[in-house]
Amino acid sequence: MSNFFTTSIGKKLVMSLCGLFLAVFLLVHLSINSLLIICDNHTFNVAANFMAKNKLIKVVEIVLFLGLFLHIIYGIWLQIQNWMSRPVGYVKTNHSQTSFFSKYMIHTAIVIFIFLVLHFMDFFLKAKFFKDQMPPEIGGLEDMATAVILKFKMLPYVIIYIVCIFILGFHLFHSFQSAFQTLGLDHKIYTPIIKTAGVIYALIIIIGYSLIPLVVYFTFPNPA
Amino acid sequence: MKLTLKIWRQENAKAKGKFETYQLDGVSPEMSFLEMLDYHNEKLILEGTNPVAFDNDCREGICGMCGLYINGRPHGPDEDNTTCQLHMRKFNDGDTIVIEPWRSKAFPVIKDLIVDRTALDKLIIAGGYISADTGSAPEANSIPIPKHKADLSFNANECVGCGACVAVCKNASAMLFVAAKVSHLALLPQGKIEASERVLKMVKEMDKLGFGNCSNTGACEAECPKSVSISNIARLNREYICAGLTHEN
Numbered sequence: 384m385s386n387f388f389t390t391s392i393g394k395k396l397v398m399s400l401c402g403l404f405l406a407v408f409l410l411v412h413l414s415i416n417s418l419l420i421i422c423d424n425h426t427f428n429v430a431a432n433f434m435a436k437n438k439l440i441k442v443v444e445i446v447l448f449l450g451l452f453l454h455i456i457y458g459i460w461l462q463i464q465n466w467m468s469r470p471v472g473y474v475k476t477n478h479s480q481t482s483f484f485s486k487y488m489i490h491t492a493i494v495i496f497i498f499l500v501l502h503f504m505d506f507f508l509k510a511k512f513f514k515d516q517m518p519p520e521i522g523g524l525e526d527m528a529t530a531v532i533l534k535f536k537m538l539p540y541v542i543i544y545i546v547c548i549f550i551l552g553f554h555l556f557h558s559f560q561s562a563f564q565t566l567g568l569d570h571k572i573y574t575p576i577i578k579t580a581g582v583i584y585a586l587i588i589i590i591g592y593s594l595i596p597l598v599v600y601f602t603f604p605n606p607a
Numbered sequence: 608m609k610l611t612l613k614i615w616r617q618e619n620a621k622a623k624g625k626f627e628t629y630q631l632d633g634v635s636p637e638m639s640f641l642e643m644l645d646y647h648n649e650k651l652i653l654e655g656t657n658p659v660a661f662d663n664d665c666r667e668g669i670c671g672m673c674g675l676y677i678n679g680r681p682h683g684p685d686e687d688n689t690t691c692q693l694h695m696r697k698f699n700d701g702d703t704i705v706i707e708p709w710r711s712k713a714f715p716v717i718k719d720l721i722v723d724r725t726a727l728d729k730l731i732i733a734g735g736y737i738s739a740d741t742g743s744a745p746e747a748n749s750i751p752i753p754k755h756k757a758d759l760s761f762n763a764n765e766c767v768g769c770g771a772c773v774a775v776c777k778n779a780s781a782m783l784f785v786a787a788k789v790s791h792l793a794l795l796p797q798g799k800i801e802a803s804e805r806v807l808k809m810v811k812e813m814d815k816l817g818f819g820n821c822s823n824t825g826a827c828e829a830e831c832p833k834s835v836s837i838s839n840i841a842r843l844n845r846e847y848i849c850a851g852l853t854h855e856n
Contacts, residue, residue, distance in 0.1 A: 387851040387852065390810055390811065390814055390847075390851070391780075391782075391810065391813065391814050391818075391820045391821070392810055392843075392844055392847045392848070392851075393851065394820065395820060395821065395844075396844075396848060461820045464778075464819060464820055465777070465778035465779075465780075465819040465820055465822070467712065467817070467819075468711060468712050468713070468778055468779040468780070468817055468818055468819030469710055469711055469712060469778075469779040469819070470712055471710050472710060473676060473679065473707055473710055474613075474626065474705060474707060475676075475678060475679040475705040475707070476679045477678060477679025477680050480829045481824045481825045481826045481829055482824060482825060485822060485823065485824040485825070486777060486824060488822065557823075560823075561822070561823040564823045564837070564840065564841050564844070565821075565823065565844055566844065566845075566848070567841050567842065567843075567844035567845025567846075567847075567848055568841065568845075569838045569841030569842065569845075574838075
């Protein structure tokens with residue numbers, strides 16, 4: 384038991400549990416972001432401030448960072464072992480009939496990590512520690528809406544953001560159903576449903592997150 | 608048929624190997640792949656050159672000894688086949704065929720195309736068996752086994768231990784092999800008794816031998832000559848998680 388989480392399957396178990404938790408977080412994040420284009424700036428600000436200040440959410444935030452940290456550390460650990468397991472590669476490789484995205488998990492993960500760092504610097508860190516770089520508060524609420532709109536009015540930022548979201552989607556295409564396989568949850572009836580749900584989930588993330596900057600860029604007025 | 612063969616040549620485990628290119632004329636489409644190599648070796652011997660070393664035994668697709676990485680795929684371009692059951696009619700006149708040994712840290716090259724697959728034997732020794740003296744075949748109905756479980760166990764037991772799953776996996780993982788052995792026994796009442804200990808010991812040995820981790824790409828299932836399903840890997844994960852979290856030792 385003491386060594387359970389350092390074995391190959393134990394490490395994969397940690398990866399899958401953290402990954403599924405992060406997948407739920409992505410949906411919550413998307414639902415709050417969507418308020419900006421579905422409702423108005425004020426509603427978005429109320430939701431964003433609730434997420435930033437609620438004590439229970441702060442606890443979940445710690446779990447989230449821990450989950451993200453473990454997902455990254457265990458991912459790197461597994462990848463290094465995988466590279467070491469074949470010191471001499473093949474001269475000719477002919478890809479088998481397998482999931483395309485499953486072969487590029489580490490590559491998509493690296494792009495997602497860089498994107499996350501930039502995303503944290505742009506919004507999370509500024510809102511937490513560099514409030515002087517944020518738009519002025521409105522009625523006691525942090526004006527996250529204006530901060531987001533200012534970013535999404537910059538075309539290069541919108542393009543980079545959407546490209547990164549597509550890469551995140553590619554990561555999710557494989558990882559969602561892979562997490563269930565790692566947990567040992569395989570069933571003649573349910574596994575095809577899980578695979579379909581994984582594709583739908585990845586599409587929701589890609590379309591949902593891409594739509595927000597596009598709507599803001601093309602339809603929102605420039606903030607005063 | 609006239610072929611260009613690019614074959615990995617390596618004198619011994621310590622030597623630095625390299626590819627050699629050969630022109631081979633007079634190959635019949637009816638030849639099996641191994642017969643084509645035999646034919647090629649006869650020519651090399653007549654020329655006074657060392658023949659190409661490659662593993663083979665039954666040549667009936669059931670022993671798992673043959674295993675070559677042919678044009679980027681284990682056991683070549685045919686589906687659900689071992690190398691010995693691959694025939695030259697699957698290739699075209701004038702083709703270039705690249706032949707490599709299995710590549711994995713756990714399968715060191717011994718000579719040319721022969722690799723040391725003792726690692727798979729070590730995995731079986733670690734726990735891929737039942738300790739009970741089974742004696743002679745019992746009366747078939749004395750231990751009732753549901754048909755679907757018997758079928759699943761049979762599918763897992765079809766694994767011939769050729770190592771194609773390790774060879775094709777981008778991480779050189781032996782998960783499908785271990786999963787097949789664990790599933791085959793865990794699904795049957797005779798094997799169920801030692802299932803927890805077995806899975807813990809076999810996974811521990813698998814990690815020790817330097818195999819990679821499973822990324823659930825499914826390449827092993829796609830290239831397995833016996834079509835062993837990756838649902839066995841899910842079963843292995845399930846067995847291991849339950850055993851790992853509940854085992855008392």
